[in-house]
Each structure stands twice: as C-alpha cells, then as structure tokens.
Amino acid sequence: MFAYKGDVLHTPTPDRFEVFEDGYVVVDDEGTVIDVVSSLPKAYADADLTIVDRSGCLIIPGFNDLHVHAPQYPLAGLGFDYELLDWLEKYTFPAESKYADLAMADHWYRRFITAMWSAGTLRFSAFATLHNESTLRLMELCQQSGLKPVVGKVNMDRNAPDYLVESTQASLAGTEELIRKSRETTPDVGFIVTPRFVPSTTEALMEGLGELVERYRLPVQSHLDESRDEIAWVRELHPDVPSYAEVYERYGLMPRNRTIMAHCVWLTDRERDVLREREVWLTHCAQSNLDLSSGIMPVRRNLDAGLKVCVASDVAGSHEPDMNRHIVMSVEASKAKTFEAGCERDRPLRLSEAFHMATKVPGSFFGKVGSFEPGYEFDALVVREDESPLDLSPQERLERFIYTGDDRDIKERYVSGRLIPQPFEDER
Template sequence: MGKYTQIFQGTAFTSDSPKKLSILKDYLFCVNADGMIEKIVAPKQADYQLLLDTYKGQENFHRLAEGQYLLPGFVDLHVHAPQWAQSGTAQDLPLYDWLNEYTFPLEAKYSDLTFAKKVYEDLVDTLLSNGTTTALYFATVHKEASILLAEICAQKGQRGLVGKVVMDDAEQNPSYYRDQDTKTALINTEEFILAVKELAQTVKQGVYPVVTPRFIPSCTDEALKGLGELALKYDTHIQSHCSESDWAHHYVQERFHKHDAFALNDFGLLTDKSVMAHCNFLDDNDASLFARTGTAIAHCPLSNAYFANSVLPLSRFMAKGIDIGLGTDISAGATPSLYDNVKQAVVSSRMLEDGVDTALPAEERGVPNSRITINEAFYLATAGGGDSLNLPVGQIQENYTWDVQIIDTKVSTAKLPIFDDNEDLYDVFQKLIYNVRPENIREVWVQGEKVHSR
C-alpha cells in the first residue's frame, strides 16, 4: 500500500462531459511517481480506510482543510506570450490599428533575450497563479526567444506547447517584424522543433513544439505548404487563427476563393493535433471539415468581444462534435484568467441567443438555442482543452495527470459567499467558478508537482 507518491483527501469537481459535472465528495486521490492519478477511491469503497490508515500522518498525505476544494488545472488554448507586456492597452482600437501601432512593434522587441526572459518568466508565473496548468503559446518570429519560452515553462513546471511564429510574406508584414524570407522561416521552424523535442526529454510535465503560421494573410503559399510538411514529418501540434474577423475571412476568400478552413486543409494544417483560434465565421461546411479532420477550436470569448466582429456560435459547433476549449488570447483578451473567460463564454452565448438590437422584435433579435450552461463553460476550460490537445489533462480521473488547483473559499481577503457548511455542493461549485480570485488559489500542482502556493 506504500506505492503512491502523493495522496490527497478532499472534495473535487470535474467534468465527465460538456453537460455532466461529477462531484467527488471526500474522495482519496492517489498519485504515482509519474504524476498520474493511479487510483481514485470513494469513501464507501473497501480500501478507503486501509489507505487512510497507511498514509494518514505521512508527509505525502494531504487532507484539504474545511472550505477547500479541488478543481482540475485549466487549459488555455490560445496565448500570445509576448503580448503580456501590453495586456490591457489599446483595447478600443480596430484590430488593424492595434496590431500595427502596438502589437507588432512590441513583438519585434523579443530579439532581445533579456527582455524576453523578463516578460516570459512573469507570464508563466502569472498563469500558474491563475490556475492555468497547460498553455498553448504563440511566441514570436525569433527562434531563440521561442526556445527560451519553452525552457521557462520547463523550469517553472507548466506544461507548455510553444510555437515559433511564421510571418514570411513581405507584402503583408511590416519590414521591421517578419521572417527574413520563406527559406529561413522554415529552417528556423525545423531547428526550433528539434530543440524543443530535445528539451522535452528532460521535462516531467512535457513541453511541445507547435507549428505556427500566424494566420493565412501573414504567410506565403510556400511557407504554408512547408509548415504542413514539417508538422507531418515531426508529428507536432499545429496552431493558427482561422476566420476570426470580417477582414481576415474576406482576405482569404479573395486570395484562394475558398474559406480559411479549406485553404488550411489544402496545406496539411488541419489534423487531430490542430487548434485554430476564434473561427467565428465558420459555416456548416467548414465546421464539418473541422469535425472530420479532428481540428479543435480555441474559443476566446473576451477577445472576440473586442476584435472579432461577432460571437462564436458555440452550441452549434459543439453539436457537430468539434473539440472546443477556451483561450484567454492575451493580450486581445486583457486578462490572464480563464475564470473570466468561463464567465464571458456564458455571457456571450446568452447575448447571441437574446440578440442586442432592441429595435427588432424579440423573436427576430437573436439566434435560438445558443446559450450554454456554466457546466459547459467549465468543461471548455478543463476537459475540452485537454481533448483539443489529445493529452490526458483537464480532468480529475484515473490515468489523467495530477494537474489541480486547490481552492480556499475562506481566505480573509477573498472570502466566497458560502455561509452554510452544509450548502449544496453544486451551488458551491457555481460560486467557485463565478467568484474565485487568484487569492483563493492556494496551491497549483502539475504532473504531481507543486508549482505554485500562497
């Protein structure tokens, strides 16, 4: 019975499916040396008391205090790591101006590794403190700084999937911030992939290279083709933006006479390891292609409100069987918190269903059957993100990684409105999701290792 590296006793909330939440009251969670959940034991099971007798009082036994709960670590499917340095600025500008006046000048600075280290270390610390245990990152065009981001994730214990961004089209990108040429972009990408794969051999929680064309307008056909070939050669994850805004959607139609989804697929960029951000303008044919290829969507509800000109028809895409998770889209989404985006996912879905133009009759104002529940939004931030990446993360269940947040509802500076010790646990769950602040996140564990505590 002494084979477990850690045992936790407490109440956990985890998603079994988009609509079904499991409440595991006072269970035992047994974690092995690989950081995997090897066994989960309910209080009524025969070996529950035997495990307690064996481990209780040991250093590796953790009994959650009254008012503390376990949640899965969050999975953030879309983070522009360099943009952390401008988060919260220029949110009222049009996307084109925001990119050219703020974002591209900032991202160009990451040729300076001292600057990159300062920002990236702070970002990874901040995301961990907000409960994000797995993050899918866009870095910049700079190979060295992109490798540095992967190294920082490795050092700090976060599971990082990192992409060196490709922007090789001289006509579409600023002269001061782009790849030198297509050949260089592909060579640097391959060298980046090899460097991160070598790093990954030493990292318990995993770091992963990601093939990352910024989006179709920033890349030549030759680069898109070459990136698809590299992803196939090295079996990597792939990420990009897809059908985000009116401008981007129409640009691709004019260039290829087809939608983004089909253009990306032609270049080998839609696979079961692909995650495409936004996707607000997908039509039913595009969505069917996503489902058929196993391509996932990174839903960024706060960012969409600022820059995407639309609301994602989330319920429609979920009904088609597409894997969907949540992304903060730092810095277009000006918060490092997936809690904020869980709430906004619910809000946006209700606004889509109800509509916003009161000049129209109520029955014509919105899109019927668009709203989602808090259970579904929580699923997107956890299990949905894990499924989107094809990784055993985002759920508290056997054979998944021990990636968890320990939430304390009784922190004096951020006490949650729970006044009855016997309150219904589903109501407690809802209060957690709507009210948790970073102060409430007392510990964060990734792959069985504590990576953050307050």
C-alpha cells in the first residue's frame, strides 16, 4: 500500500475543486485509490504503508483526451487559412496516405505517443488510418509505453482520394482482423470502431460496422455536426434521415454509453435528445473549431440539456496536444460565446468545470478513471513546485499550471498506480 503526499486536487463534481493541502492519496498495491485524507489516521500509520513524499508539489488526476488523430500529429499548425473540408483534402488525406509505409508510421507514432505522455495525457481515444499494419503498430507501441488508450482503424469507402479509400469488404475484413489481433497482443489498449464520418462511409459499410459493434460489444468514435458544409453534405447523402446523428443511430453506430462523437458544434434539439438517450460522450474541441473556422459549441446549453461533454484536443485540427491548453481554450470560447446574439445569458465555464471535463468526464469512458475517489484507478500527475512572490493556494498554483504550464512542470506520471517513464526517448 502507498500514500502519495502533496497538495492534492481533483473534481469529484464539476462545481468546485476538492483540495487536500499537504494531504495524502492512499493507493493499494493494485493501483486503486483507497482514500484521500488531510492526515494519515493511525490505522494507516500502523499498516504496511510506503510514503511517496512529494511535499510542495501538486498531485492531480491525469488528463484524458477522447478525440485525437494520431497520424496527424506531424501536421500540427498547418493550413488554418482553410476550413474543414478543404483542409482535409489539402493536408490530412495526403499525410495519412504516407502511413502505408510501416517504418514511417513507426517513427511518427513513437513521437505522437511521447507527446501524449509529455503533456500528461495518460488515456486517449485515437483515430489511426485505414492501414491495418500501421494501426496495429500504433496499438503495440501504446502497449509498450504504459499508457492505456483506445485506438481505431479509420473506415472510408467513398468520397476520398483513390489513394486513401478501401472497398467496403476490405474495410470490414481489415477491421475485424484488427479486433482479433489487438485482443491477443495489446490487452491494455482497446479497439474502437472508427467510421471517419458519414460522408466517407457507404450505407453498406456502416451497416457492416454496426454488426461488428454488436458482435464484439465495441465502442464507436466518429465526427458529428462539426461544420455547416459537412452537415449540408450529409443531408444530401441521406435525405430520408431526419438528422446527422440519426444516420449513425440507424446503422448501429451509436451503442448506448459506448459512443464518442467529436465536435457537435451545430446540434439541433432533436439531436440533443438522441445523444442524451444514447449516453454519448461529446468532445468539445474548442481550439480546433476556431482554427478551422467551424464554430463554437454552446457548451453551457449542452450541459444544461444533460449531455456528457468533455474537453478534447483534436490534434491536428488543433495545433497542440497539451490538455491544459484545451481547458483554457474551452473556458475562453465559452466566454466568447456570450457575445453572440441570443447567447448573452449563457454562463461561461468555470475552471473547475473545464478541469472536470478533461479528467473525470472523459475518464468515465475508461471506467473509474479521472478522480481520486475510492475505487478509482490512480492515474495521476505530479506537478512541480511553483515559485511566486505571492503566497498562492494549491488551487491558484493549479490555475497557473493550466494557463501557463507545460511538460517541464510535470515531474511524474502514474497510470493505474504505476510510474510511467518517458517512452521512446530518442523520438521526443
């Protein structure tokens, strides 16, 4: 049993930070949190307990990112004079085609995983490409790293360049092959079914993927209502379906409490009802949505509607992987939203809410992750001491780390109670 000593902060609920100044997180030998206390009771003192003393440092939950494109990591910061669909054609599709080369994929996926570790993102849901070998390689590298993400082979059988499209049958067969192989070789890295978005998947492909979801009881990730041009395109392709969200639902690609839908900038009330009923995680990619001029999600209205909303990066639709930056951007975008006509009364996000949306809400996709409540896995970051001319509280120091900190401030990273060293040091 271990007790991690430091200034402990987490958000069991979104309304406030729970703070234990110079406190302890007590963790069992399996990496599960037993308790969080301000001082150790005698029962713990008498137990076989190892004190891990990080006095003066912050101890916070690790970040969880439910929407990131692993092969796009080399593109971060490119092409933001374009909007979404043109950006895909000019940058994303040409770059993803390169991952047919396994050596090239191995190099860039090592760099991507190291960037996730560096930023303190300990679990994530990643789109790969449609290439089976390189997708499996990404999963194998994640397994080696000690991080615990889910990864999906991207499915595309229409409306893409010839060099980046598969037949329907090849896409389905390749997906099933990866499901089986990953279960044998990467036990800590889950597989997630990943139709890129409705315009790139035929009805036959979506129907086949829905059958795989049901057969193997798998989660699903895709994109929804990111840009107005995209929504119009879906309407042209599926004029008989009332909404974009209901296309996924029709084909079994919105399994209850196992679905991630990215962006959701332009939801209708009808779609909100569907997403709430299906218990979908909505990923709010504020930086990406501004980089590509897609819009600003009305986060407060989605939260008030009872939807599960989390903060996500969407690298390389955004230009940086660091989740603390995306927490900041989510807060700032919610403030900007209040300047829109009709949104003046919307309440901006508070920092505790946005932090909750980057830790506990996305962590719930993986189980009991993202908080220090009893029974949760000990996924944690140790953030170094912060110098200031002011006598700052732990919460104020956390605020400074979120707004101005970077990977150099993170001293240690723990996943399920295990200290995770830097993976692939030659690829940083």
